[in-house]
Amino acid sequence: SQKIEQNSEALxxxxxxxxxxxxNYTNYSPAYLQWYRQDPGRGPVFxxxxxxxxxxxxxxxxxxxxxxxxxxSLFHITASQPADSATYLCALDPSGAGSYQLTFGKGTKLxxxx
Amino acid sequence: xxxxxxxxxTLVQPVGSPLSLECTVEGTSNPxxxxxxxxxxxxxxxxxxxxxxxxxSSEVPQNxxxxxxxxxxxxxxxxxxxxxxxxxxxxxxxxxxxxxxxFGPGTRLTVT
Numbered sequence: 725s726q727k728i729e730q731n732s733e734a735l736x737x738x739x740x741x742x743x744x745x746x747x748n749y750t751n752y753s754p755a756y757l758q759w760y761r762q763d764p765g766r767g768p769v770f771x772x773x774x775x776x777x778x779x780x781x782x783x784x785x786x787x788x789x790x791x792x793x794x795x796x797s798l799f800h801i802t803a804s805q806p807a808d809s810a811t812y813l814c815a816l817d818p819s820g821a822g823s824y825q826l827t828f829g830k831g832t833k834l835x836x837x838x
Numbered sequence: 839x840x841x842x843x844x845x846x847x848t849l850v851q852p853v854g855s856p857l858s859l860e861c862t863v864e865g866t867s868n869p870x871x872x873x874x875x876x877x878x879x880x881x882x883x884x885x886x887x888x889x890x891x892x893x894x895s896s897e898v899p900q901n902x903x904x905x906x907x908x909x910x911x912x913x914x915x916x917x918x919x920x921x922x923x924x925x926x927x928x929x930x931x932x933x934x935x936x937x938x939x940x941f942g943p944g945t946r947l948t949v950t
Binding site for chain 1: 870880881882884887926932938939942943944946
């Protein structure tokens with residue numbers, strides 16, 4: 725069956741360090757892989773999208789890599805700040821026409837400690 | 839710019855009561871619309887999606903239903919709530935069948 729796994733439920737890091745979150749998937753052929761941020765009591769907010777033919781995408785302090793051979797995406801936040809504390813979700817858009825479902829992992833709760 | 843609204847923000851309902859959650863999108867036309875549920879300690883579960891008026895696809899068989907009476911209106915309903923229906927309900931939209939999903943503020947439902 726299809727499965728999306730995010731490496732850990734919670735991750736604590738020191739302010740200023742780089743946070744690295746992992747998303748692994750099985751039995752998918754994703755066209756796109758996306759990362760979202762969710763704050764408590766709020767809906768997820770889109771951060772980055774990477775296509776199956778892209779290796780890396782950057783946006784300010786954020787970087788996403790996508791390895792379709794390993795079936796893995798890494799999400800990096802450099803120079804982390806306490807304001808980066810949130811739950812981060814990865815999501816997969818499957819390839820194939822008419823595939824409308826965006827499936828989410830359970831998320832990793834990141835805490836950046838001052 | 840596009841905006842998505844959901845109401846109510848919070849709801850406490852007894853078991854066996856009906857449910858109606860509403861979602862509207864502004865600033866776009868013919869969006870794909872989605873209902874997700876997030877239960878405590880669990881991930882986002884896709885419940886329904888719609889690619890057009892009156893077109894509903896269900897991902898999870900349960901006592902919930904959805905309707906899309908207008909292009910930018912999506913409604914989640916139940917005739918009789920169960921305790922297991924408690925959770926955070928999120929409406930979302932996007933253009934096309936792939937790409938960025940835009941979420942509403944959510945409805946926190948507690949079934950007692």
